[in-house]
Amino acid sequence: MNLKSMDIATIEAVFDSINVDISFVDADDRVAYFNAPAKGRIFPRTKMDIGRKVQNCHPPQSLDKVNAILTGFRNGTRSDAQFWINLGGRFIKIDYFPVRDADGNYLGTVEVSQDATELRALEGERRILDD
Template identity: 60%
Template sequence: MSDTSLDLFEGMDLDILFALFDTLPVDVSFVNADDEVTYFNLPAAGRIFPRTRLDIGRRVQRCHPPQSVDKVQRILDDFRAKKRSTADFWLEAGGKFIYIRYFAVCGKDGTYQGTLEVSQDCTEIRALQGEKKLEGEPGV
């Protein structure tokens, strides 16, 4: 194992962990307890809400449009106060149906560690009908 191996995941190093996050069909961002963006993935399909390296260390309030900053702050305040642990939103933009979820991230002792933001383009999912079972896949 390399210097970046994680004790929790036998045989998994940070390169694999980052590749795993970049393979997910969602945008993932993490904001620490000081409201600073400390991580975002780079999905192969491209991010719904683009980010640059300049966003790392930036206060999350500066990454949102002015009209939504007060709502973002209320969510963060509620997470810190343990009033709620999730917040969900959806919107239509550029012909896409976007689902945005915020999750409070807490340590084992319950201390607020930050917020995980997960955004997904659900346009194709929303249009699904009927069933497609695994049995119909070649070789299964």
């Protein structure tokens, strides 16, 4: 895959077209990016969050868990962290993944959150174009 052939505006449009919240926290624990899905974010962000320490984006009672995840990503003892919560009658799935360069150096963490309420109810199969 060669992203060098895509400009930033196209890459942002791709991330905004996916109906999930995507946030990237850099290696210094600062929010560096978040997408703006057309249907809106589950966890709202503003431009003021860019550059903000991620620890300031979470409730105080979860800071030890946030820091443990980031430490595990930095030192390579964790390859992901998965959570799910009930929020306003919706089932929210939250995944964290470390981002590394080709040499394995830690670049930061990506957070992907999605409303999985309807996913939990799926049964059987639905093939492509089975509208």
